[in-house]
Amino acid sequence: MDCVLQVENLCKEYPKFKLENVSFSIEKGSIMGFIGRNGAGKSTTLKSILNLVHPSAGEIRFFGLDLKEHEDEIKRRIGFAGGAVDYYKRKKISSIVAVTKSFYDTWDDQAYTKYMKLFALDESKTPGELSEGMKVKLNLVLALSHGAELLILDEPTSGLDPVSREELLEVFEYLADKGISILFSTHITSDLDKCADTITYIKEGKVIASENKQAFLDRCRDAGWGNNIEEIMVHFEKRSIYEKAID
DSSP: OOEEEEEEEEEEEETTEEEEEEEEEEETTOEEEEEOOTTSSHHHHHHHHTTSSOOSEEEEEETTEEHHHHHHHHHHSEEEEOSSOOSOTTSOHHHHHHHHHTTOTTOOHHHHHHHHHHTTOOTTSOGGGSOHHHHHHHHHHHHHHTTOSEEEEESTTTTOOHHHHHHHHHHHHHHHHTTOEEEEEESOHHHHHHHOSEEEEEETTEEEEEEEHHHHHHHHHHTTSOSSHHHHHHHHHHHHHHHHHHO
16 A cells, blocks of 8 residues: 655654654555544644644655655645634635635646535535534535545544534545545544544654554453553553552
């Protein structure tokens, strides 16, 4: 399989927090769940690999291209979204799209129409009239309409009701079947059970596992650390609290 993202020894330091040698990779058409408790470094990692914050060290390659040397080209080939869109709430979606498409020479009107229909979005509405789940889907439409090959999503299911979360995870699986890769951060472990192919687990700024989901589960079960992702996370996080208490 082709590698669409390689992160090697990524570091970023703040006064009270630091990422330390974060490394992982994503293959074409795969879904990676990026997990860890709040404050573990998920958002900092995603922003660093997009150069929204500047890493202090490490190598980042998209599609075999170095981010520092090919940032513009890379960002035309990827899409990034958080848990909701932050557009003008009273502007019609059609107006937002008209502005957005002007930034991409790869914009495909047919793809836009296809995904608007698939996600049941009405371009005559405004973002303020959309549910949180539909706002996330609008972000996906905009990314997919300019041909994004990799979607990087920061807590996309956070705050969604169970039905909306289920629908969004089904969208992820549909896109992966089309060869689109997805990296999404979450602390909702049930999301991973449903659609993730691989897991990258970050704790206190360090990656403690990055591997095939089933291999991760099997290894942790054999070690007696839990029978599912939620139990495994609780094991590691409680152990961390206990270790700090006895230091």
